[in-house]
Amino acid sequence: xxxxxxxxxxxxxxxxxxxxxxxxxxxxxxxxxxxxxxxxxxxxxxxxxxxxxxxxxxxxxxxxxxxxxxxxxxxxxxxxxxxxxxxxxxxxxxxxxxxxxxxxxxxxxxxxxxxxxxxxxxxxxxxxxxxxxxxxxxxxxxxxxxxxxxxxxxxxxxxxxxx
Amino acid sequence: xxxxxxxxxxxxxxxxxxxxxxxxxxxxxxxxxxxxxxxxxxxxxxxxxxxxxxxxxxxxxxxxxxxxxxxxxxxxxxxxxxxxxxxxxxxxxxxxxxxxxxxxxxxxxxxxxxxxxxxxxxxxxxxxxxxxxxxxxxxxxxxxxxxxxxxxxxxxxxxxxxxxxxxxxxxxxxxxxxxxxxxxxxxxxxxxxxxxxxxxxxxxxxxxxxxxxxxxxxxxxxxxxxxxxxxxxxxxxxxxxxxxxxxxxxxxxxxxxxxxxxxxxxxxxxxxxxxxxxxxxxxxxxxxxxxxxxxxxxxxxxxxxxxxxxxxxxxxxxxxxxxxxxxxxxxxxxxxxxxxxxxxxxxxxxxxxxxxxxxxxxxxxxxxxxxxxxxxxxxxxxxxxxxxxxxxxxxxxxxxxxxxxxxxxxxxxxxxxxxxxxxxxxxxxxxxxxxxxxxxxxxxxxxxxxxxxxxxxxxxxxxxxxxxxxxxxxxxxxxxxxxxxxxxxxxxxxxxxxxxxxxxxxxxxxxxxxxxxxxxxxxxxxxxxxxxxxxxxxxxxxxxxxxxxxxxxxxxxxxxxxxxxxxxxxxxxxxxxxxxxxxxxxxxxxxxxxxxxxxxxxxxxxxxxxxxxxxxxxxxxxxxxxxxxxxxxxxxxxxxxxxxxxxxxxxxxxxxxxxxxxxxxxxxxxxxxxxxxxxxxxxxxxxxxxxxxxxxxxxxxxxxxxxxxxxxxxxxx
Ligand code: FES
Ligand code: FES
Numbered sequence: 001x002x003x004x005x006x007x008x009x010x011x012x013x014x015x016x017x018x019x020x021x022x023x024x025x026x027x028x029x030x031x032x033x034x035x036x037x038x039x040x041x042x043x044x045x046x047x048x049x050x051x052x053x054x055x056x057x058x059x060x061x062x063x064x065x066x067x068x069x070x071x072x073x074x075x076x077x078x079x080x081x082x083x084x085x086x087x088x089x090x091x092x093x094x095x096x097x098x099x100x101x102x103x104x105x106x107x108x109x110x111x112x113x114x115x116x117x118x119x120x121x122x123x124x125x126x127x128x129x130x131x132x133x134x135x136x137x138x139x140x141x142x143x144x145x146x147x148x149x150x151x152x153x154x155x156x157x158x159x160x161x162x163x
Numbered sequence: 164x165x166x167x168x169x170x171x172x173x174x175x176x177x178x179x180x181x182x183x184x185x186x187x188x189x190x191x192x193x194x195x196x197x198x199x200x201x202x203x204x205x206x207x208x209x210x211x212x213x214x215x216x217x218x219x220x221x222x223x224x225x226x227x228x229x230x231x232x233x234x235x236x237x238x239x240x241x242x243x244x245x246x247x248x249x250x251x252x253x254x255x256x257x258x259x260x261x262x263x264x265x266x267x268x269x270x271x272x273x274x275x276x277x278x279x280x281x282x283x284x285x286x287x288x289x290x291x292x293x294x295x296x297x298x299x300x301x302x303x304x305x306x307x308x309x310x311x312x313x314x315x316x317x318x319x320x321x322x323x324x325x326x327x328x329x330x331x332x333x334x335x336x337x338x339x340x341x342x343x344x345x346x347x348x349x350x351x352x353x354x355x356x357x358x359x360x361x362x363x364x365x366x367x368x369x370x371x372x373x374x375x376x377x378x379x380x381x382x383x384x385x386x387x388x389x390x391x392x393x394x395x396x397x398x399x400x401x402x403x404x405x406x407x408x409x410x411x412x413x414x415x416x417x418x419x420x421x422x423x424x425x426x427x428x429x430x431x432x433x434x435x436x437x438x439x440x441x442x443x444x445x446x447x448x449x450x451x452x453x454x455x456x457x458x459x460x461x462x463x464x465x466x467x468x469x470x471x472x473x474x475x476x477x478x479x480x481x482x483x484x485x486x487x488x489x490x491x492x493x494x495x496x497x498x499x500x501x502x503x504x505x506x507x508x509x510x511x512x513x514x515x516x517x518x519x520x521x522x523x524x525x526x527x528x529x530x531x532x533x534x535x536x537x538x539x540x541x542x543x544x545x546x547x548x549x550x551x552x553x554x555x556x557x558x559x560x561x562x563x564x565x566x567x568x569x570x571x572x573x574x575x576x577x578x579x580x581x582x583x584x585x586x587x588x589x590x591x592x593x594x595x596x597x598x599x600x601x602x603x604x605x606x607x608x609x610x611x612x613x614x615x616x617x618x619x620x621x622x623x624x625x626x627x628x629x630x631x632x633x634x635x636x637x638x639x640x641x642x643x644x645x646x647x648x649x650x651x652x653x654x655x656x657x658x659x660x661x662x663x664x665x666x667x668x669x670x671x672x673x674x675x676x677x678x679x680x681x682x683x684x685x686x687x688x689x690x691x692x693x694x695x696x697x698x699x700x701x702x703x704x705x706x707x708x709x710x711x712x713x714x715x716x717x718x719x720x721x722x723x724x725x726x727x728x729x730x731x732x733x734x735x736x737x738x739x740x741x742x743x744x745x746x747x748x749x750x751x752x753x754x755x756x757x758x759x760x761x762x763x764x765x766x767x768x769x770x771x772x773x774x775x776x777x778x779x780x781x782x783x784x785x786x787x788x789x790x791x792x793x794x795x796x797x798x799x800x801x802x803x804x805x806x807x808x809x810x811x812x813x814x815x816x817x818x819x820x821x822x823x824x825x826x827x828x829x830x831x832x833x834x835x836x837x838x839x840x841x842x843x844x845x846x847x848x849x850x851x852x853x854x855x856x857x858x859x860x861x862x863x864x865x866x867x868x869x870x871x872x873x874x875x876x877x878x879x880x
Contacts, residue, residue: 025265025266028205029265034198034201034202034205034207035197037202037348038204039349039808040807040808040809041431042431042807044431044807044808044809074198075197075198076199078197079197090196094196095196098189098192098193098195099188101772101773101776103189103192103195103196103615104399104616104617104773105347105348105398105399105614106195106200106615107347107398107399107615109195109196110198131816132817135816136817138815139808139815140816141399142776142780143776143779143780144776144779144782144783145779145783145816145819146822147776147779
């Protein structure tokens with residue numbers, strides 16, 4: 001076991017976990033943050049995407065210990081972060097995904113939304129091609145992606161409004 | 164005014180609907196986008212153990228298993244053998260371990276000693292049919308009629324041969340469909356929450372919540388009625404999650420043994436190797452057509468690749484009228500796991516071959532691809548649907564209408580078509596309860612699971628329509644065997660099975676509420692009207708009560724009624740047509756689908772938003788089947804070499820064309836039909852046809868990868 005000091009969703013946490021645990025394992029099995037999904041555990045599906053200092057990262061491919069010293073945002077942290085920055089209502093990405101019905105089973109959703117979030121913070125006015133590139137590492141077996149892409153575009157408009 | 168009939172329940176005129184037939188956001192949306200939705204794989208209960216299966220790494224073996232070494236690892240709580248003697252396919256589970264953490268369970272599984280002697284096996288169609296091939300199992304020869312040894316084929320062979328001779332144009336081809344995987348993002352498994360005593364709750368990723376207590380009771384050693392199943396949220400099923408599988412059974416056995424909850428979910432490799440695939444097929448077809456476009460004859464010899472199973476039942480000729488046909492339907496067994504139901508089991512495979520044949524015949528006689536289809540389809544639904552998709556895809560302006568492109572130049576564009584059929588009706592057995600509380604709250608309950616299709620939202624929409632409320636005013640309760648009976652979600656039966664129950668319960672509750680309110684509103688019960696969140700006497704719309712105030716007049720226990728299935732509220736018989744426009748890069752063989760259009764009838768569409776999502780998703784899965792997906796077996800080792808989401812290619816958002824999903828609004832049936840399967844049928848055939856239409860390369864083997872395109876193009880020149 002190793003004592004890790006992690007910054008997750010704005011909170012500084014001390015977690016005891018085996019040194020070889022991935023960030024995904026620490027989140028799901030130690031911290032109970034199950035919004036981060038485990039779809040393949042080997043970097044293929046994108047369901048485990050989190051933000052590390054605002055950049056999308058597959059948490060199944062990052063050691064928990066390597067996450068120390070970085071700001072980690074999971075899906076559970078999007079709304080609090082939005083509010084902390086003075087945002088009203090829902091986070092624009094979450095709101096758009098909900099409005100567009102960009103989910104069926106929803107299992108791919110957290111990863112999709114965080115990839116979209118990362119894109120929009122870098123590029124608030126993305127084209128559909130930019131969005132497709134940004135989400136190309138996130139697999140969805142149900143929705144047909146169309147509504148997901150619509151949602152990302154809608155979120156872009158809203159992000160602009162907020163900014 | 165909402166649709167309110169005081170006689171027998173009916174859906175009422177579409178023009179009167181305020182909630183139904185309107186885009187309605189999923190009620191689980193907020194929870195899901197916040198990451199708060201708990202799937203069975205996310206469930207964690209105190210004292211819970213994690214389970215892991217021990218799987219045999221060869222295609223066929225005799226084995227012995229010793230679980231004791233696993234027990235020497237600290238943290239491993241139990242290890243059990245699951246079977247003895249022999250296995251028939253790679254990945255078959257022989258033992259299971261449960262431990263305090265997932266990785267200790269893995270350590271434990273690695274410590275189990277399996278002594279196995281590999282046996283001769285076959286994992287590909289060619290090797291299964293080779294002379295002297297090892298027999299897959301002792302139960303049946305490798306190649307056997309699906310209908311049993313007396314099955315000598317369907318139809319009249321002599322008449323078919325004569326009709327082939329009499330045809331003006333005849334084609335002959337072999338069609339090959341690779342095995343596709345369900346690839347649900349949440350893998351199979353369950354948490355058996357048992358802490359000793361005589362009750363247990365199973366949190367399962369299943370399509371049949373009500374089937375779980377019966378399956379789990381035995382291994383748990385409990386009475387069926389003391390086992391509850393909860394499916395709060397579920398990460399996809401597509402037909403693969405009907406049984407609780409070996410992982411579920413093992414979790415129950417171990418939980419029962421140690422009196423602690425055990426969670427056991429497949430890893431991705433197990434998911435590919437043992438938990439779900441659409442059967443492959445090889446179809447040898449000879450067909451003939453008359454000059455006027457009538458299909459006169461079809462001789463089909465089909466091998467279904469269902470692994471150790473027999474594969475699905477769908478056969479040729481598919482949908483189209485064929486004057487004389489003869490069909491041989493065989494299972495070709497291999498040492499691979501059994502195929503399972505997957506969106507329209509068997510249909511996409513036969514549709515791909517049939518649609519290809521129709522195009523081949525059309526080009527042979529110089530017929531228009533839409534016209535030849537209409538010529539051989541009797542149902543007028545197909546005629547209007549084909550016209551509509553043809554219009555949407557730009558067929559009339561397209562250059563290759565009776566002859567394909569020549570494969571010269573660099574980029575070629577083509578169009579292809581396909582049609583589908585499905586039942587989509589429901590059946591009796593389910594029940595629903597609708598309850599109005601004195602504080603104005605409305606709960607709508609039915610135990611059915613929501614695989615992601617949007618059932619939860621329907622469960623609220625139906626009473627909302629009845630009471631003049633919004634869907635968000637109703638609390639839907641689903642996914643729990645303690646609620647009124649649900650139904651298994653398979654074969655597109657869910658909507659047509661549960662919606663009538665919900666309608667019946669809503670209707671009865673409204674009538675009872677109207678009866679109660681008649682004295683309050685000083686009118687007859689039949690004149691009590693529910694609309695826009697208000698309740699009033701029909702004659703005095705401005706003097707009513709708000710919904711809340713009306714509910715406040717109820718007794719403390721509120722008001723509730725249960726509803727049963729009513730056959731007249733649903734029907735069956737779904738038809739659809741699809742068109743695909745593709746672009747073929749003649750230098751690299753790469754195919755890009757540019758646009759797909761689906762026109763689909765399904766009676767009264769309850770929620771167009773989730774309907775479109777289903778249809779779009781089905782088209783994407785067809786793109787996968789047509790261009791990318793396929794299990795690859797290593798013939799000498801007997802293992803799947805792409806049992807992961809990196810090497811098994813699912814369509815991603817870079818591969819998504821423009822998708823257009825259109826409700827066939829000329830279908831005016833006032834009854835609901837399920838739409839899960841039908842749109843998953845015709846896409847692969849339409850895409851294969853579009854590739855041929857673009858450049859003349861007829862590829863009869865799915866998936867159509869660039870190498871196959873280049874090979875076919877080379878043959879052309
Ligand atoms: S779980 Fe990390 S990419 Fe699939
Ligand atoms: S909604 Fe099911 S995987 Fe994307």
